[in-house]
Amino acid sequence: MAILKKLQRFLHDDPRGRHAQFYCDNDLLFLPDFYNDLKAKAIYSKLSREMAWRQEKISMFGKRVLIPRLQAWHGNPESIYRYSGLDLIPEFWTPTLLQVRNDVSSVAMTEFNSVLGNWYRDGQDSMGWHSDDEKALGEHPIIASVSLGQQRRFCLRHKISGEKQTILLRSGSLILMFGTLQENWQHSLPKSAKPMQGRINLTYRTIVNPVTPKID
Structure with missing residues (x-):
């Protein structure tokens, strides 16, 4: 796989990759030291003010329920995304989001056109089992996930074997998901x-098949 070979070269040449680990059949790369603590705190503080945070409602079992976290969607104007019956219309890029995008793009070698922010306010805010396999993301999407703030457990589960893996996401860490990860793992x-204190997570994505917003 071309991206795997490129990532292996990056890990050899860049000091940020000195403690990196591959997971999930080598389709996930974890870099625990992408940002130092001081930088991570500064980014967290800026994003808490800059991003368009709100608590959305999604469809679950035929009902509209509040998601257990705050959420924000930013990106290029055409990057409209749909999941769980919710249309996400992108807000403008903020200076901090662009800065982080440039940083993660240098590793992922991908020009991301959108980012989903999730703000987990305490230990009761969460995200259920899912895969980022929507049609809008195309086949074998590359997703860069940055963690800022409170350390949390990130759990993975193979769709067929049921094998589970867990990563402790420290503040300033980066995860790259690629290859067949979304196809095979939740x-x-x-x-x-x-x-627990708050944690902001940024998942940079590339919308290749934007949707047309529903008209109520």
Whole structure:
């Protein structure tokens, strides 16, 4: 796979890759030291003010329910995304989002045109099992996921074998998902009963098949 070979060269040449690990049949790369603590705190603070945060409602089992986290969608004007019956119309890029995009693009070797922000306010905010396999993302999407703030558990589960893997996402870490990961694995961010502070997660994506918004 071309991207895997490029990533292996990056890990050999860049100090940010010194503690990197591959997971999930080598379709996920975890870089725990992408940003240092000081940089991660600064980005978190800026994003908490810059992004268009709101608590959306999605369709689950025929009902409209509030998602257990705050969410924001930013990107190029054409990057309209749909999941769980929700149309996400992108807000403009902010300076900080563009800065982080440039940083992750240098590793992923991909020009991302959108980013989904999730703000987990405490341990009760969460994300259920899912795969980012919507048609809008195309086949074998490359997704870059940056964690800022509270360390949380990121769980992965193979769709056929049921094998599970867990990664502790520290502040300033980066995950790259590529290849057949979305086809073969699900992931989640479970709740925690422990007292926890906030965590902002950015998942940079490339919308290759934008949707037409529904008209109510």
